[in-house]
Amino acid sequence: MAKKPKKDMGILEVEKLPRVSAWAWLRARFFAGMVIALPIVVTFAILQFFINYIDQRVVPFLPESLRPETYLNYAVPGFGVIVLVLFLTILGAITTNLLGRSVVVITDRVLSQIPIVRTVYSSFKQLVDVFANNPTEQFRECVLIQFPREDSWCLGFVAAPARGEVRSHLSEEYIGVFVPTTPNPTSGFIMFVKAENTIKLHMSVEEGARMILSAGLVVPEHPDVQAAIDAANDRQPKSEAGEPSSPEPDAEPGHEPTQDPDLK
Template sequence: MAALRKWLFTGLLVIVPGVITVWVLNWIVGTLDQTLTILPESWQPDRLLGLHIPGFGVLLTLAILLLVGFAASNFAGRKLVSWGDAVVSRIPVVRSIYSSVKQVSDTLFSETGNAFRTAVLVQWPREGVWTVAFVTGSPSGEIAAYLRDEYLSVFVPTTPNPTGGYFVIVRKSDCIELDMSVDAALKYIVSMGVVTPPDTTLADK
């Protein structure tokens, strides 16, 4: 029985990561393939080739992103984007949603932004209990006016699904900045501490 149990767990360790990876990739490709519906029916790959080949939606999405990025990088494109932002900002309800999403995306995807570029240790959910979090910025405006010391805005992800979590404002002196990369910290969180990041302090010696 001990040997059977060992073989069972070994089989799970081999199969489960591959199955989950294939499932996630299949979901991503299937979702992006839905972008093909924006093409005229006569231009769709399924109609032209006579069979369905997954992945054309990924290529179309990349082409659209590159085209939009190229167009928005020049003077005329930036003016057009500014005009579109001004129009949306005049629409009730829509402007509040759009402005919030735009601020988050600008912070996350900007090359000069610092969001999710630093992993820190913080005491959560109580003093004496530590977890890994990510710095998202610093408090400003009215919130900063009420805080006497220097604070950081951090995101504390949940395990094993890091897409959910908690936003907390922590005193900077209570945060311990880590040398590990964000990718290594995410692996550590998702694996519930099983996959430990490499010890950079030993590598420096």
């Protein structure tokens, strides 16, 4: 006996999704959890490392009567950090006085006379003075320069225009660009190139540093892309928001209804 054909009830058939194995489901959930937890774990691990490092260097200099473990059965984490912050605050308050300035000048002269120490001390002192006393001399903007060959571009930070002997040999058109290495931006190259041969970027120095630290995996969003997204959202039809749609101006108007003369 032949089977009767099924009647079409107007119900659309939904395509069944392929089955996912238990192993694939567990693997996907595991990687999702790892992506969420990894930044948090790394952040707290780095903070714990620095706190423990400071505690191990600062707490041993304190007398037994000032150490928390003298009165407690365990060491207080971060106690060395608190002591260091208080010490630096008191040191800054002392050195701002006339007597403190005299001590700093004498110490600077003594350290500048020691053959090996003066090289390291003077270099770090100049670096600290640049960032502490001259905030305008920090990295200003991100640029692209051709390095190490033509048509090969590198991300760099504009340091300052060419000065001193470098400027006398080159010209005012040259600027100093620091090209850091990735993923360790503490090393790199200082290059003097013409400003017209660089490409200025919209990203900030902080965004450029994140891009270098991530080896190019973390890329800041370009303002033109965000502007295009905002423009697309603004062009959404008003009918989607629940507002009545108005007739188009090009549409022809309909005929007015006629009234039967017998009804008058």
